[in-house]
Amino acid sequence: MTALDLPRSVSVRAAAKINLHLGVGAVRDDGFHPLETVYQAISLYDDVTLASSVVRARGLECADYIDAGDVPLGDDNIAFRALDLVRARTGRPGHESVNILKSIPVAGGMAGGSADAAATLLAYDRLHALDLPDAVLLQLAAELGSDVPFSLVGGTARGRGRGEVVQPLDDRGTWWWVAVASDVGLSTPEVYRHHDRLFPDAPTEPAEPADLLAALATGEPLRLARTLHKDLQAPAVDLRPELGTLIDRGEGEGALRGIVSGSGPTCIFLCDSLDGAHAVVAGLQGAGHDVVLIANGPVAGAHLLEHP
Structure with missing residues (x-):
C-alpha cells in the first residue's frame, strides 16, 4: 500500500467490560494481586477516531449522561499513552489527531479507559497499514493496563495473572x-x-x-x-x-x-x-x-x- 492509498482517518469501536467472576488472591511482593476472572464485553461502546495530522490534536465527545470534565485530556489519559507507546515502538514520525466519542460510564469499573486504549492501538495499526501481529498488539496492551488486552479480544474470556493473560471462551448465550x-x-x-x-x-x-x-x-x-x-x-x-x-x-x-x-x-x-x-x-x-x-x-x- 502506497502513501496515497492510506486512509486519512480510521475509527475503531471498543466495548465496555464486566466481570462475571473476579477472584482475588493475596497481595504479592510487587504490590499486585493474582486474579482469576471471567470477562464479558457488553454493548456499551466508545469510538476512537485517529487521523493523520501536522500537529497533535485531541478531541472528546460524551453521551449526555457523562460529564466531560471527568475525562482527562492530558497525558494521564490511557488512550493518549497508548498512542505514544505504539508510535515509539514502531518508530514512525509525525502526529495524529485523536477524537474519543465516549458512552461507557467513566470511573465505573467498566474499563472505558482500557477500551479507548485498545481502540487507539488498533486504529493506529490500521491508519498506517502496519499489520502488526495480534501478539504484538496484545503485548503493547498488557503494558498499558490489565484490562486492555481483553478490550482487544472482546467476547467472553478468562483472565489470569493480573487479568492481562486472556483466553477466549466459547459463549453462545445472549x-x-x-x-x-x-x-x-x-x-x-x-x-x-x-x-x-x-x-x-x-x-x-x-x-x-x-x-x-x-x-x-x-x-x-x-x-x-x-x-x-x-x-x-x-x-x-x-x-x-x-x-x-x-x-x-x-x-x-x-x-x-x-x-x-x-x-x-x-x-x-x-x-x-x-x-x-x-x-x-x-x-x-x-x-x-x-x-x-x-x-x-x-x-x-x-x-x-x-x-x-
Missing part, C-alpha cells in the same frame, strides 16, 4: 444486563486495600471459576446468575453501603442477580430477557436512579468502524 452508573467514583486501589484488610488470609492463588464456566455453557440466565462471584464486592459495599442497597433494590425489581462491576461503583444486573431488563430499568428509574442502561453480551472486541 445475556441481558442493566447497568446503573454512579456520579461518585470509587478508588480501585482503596477497594483492593480494603479487601486485604477484610481478608488477611486470602489464598495465594484464587480458585478456578468451574461452576461459572459450566453455567456459561448452558446459556441459562438463572444458572449463570447463581454463579456470579466478586471478591471485591464485599469491600466495595463496605466502603459504600448504598451500593448494597442498590443491589437489593435491583433484585427486588426482578433482576436475577446484582453485582458491582469490577471494583465499582457501577452496579450491573443480570436479567432473564430484554423485557425483563426493561422492567428492571423502569423500577430503578422510579426509585430515583438517573443513569440506567441496558446492554447485551457478549459482543466483539475492538473493531474497525469505518475505513474511508
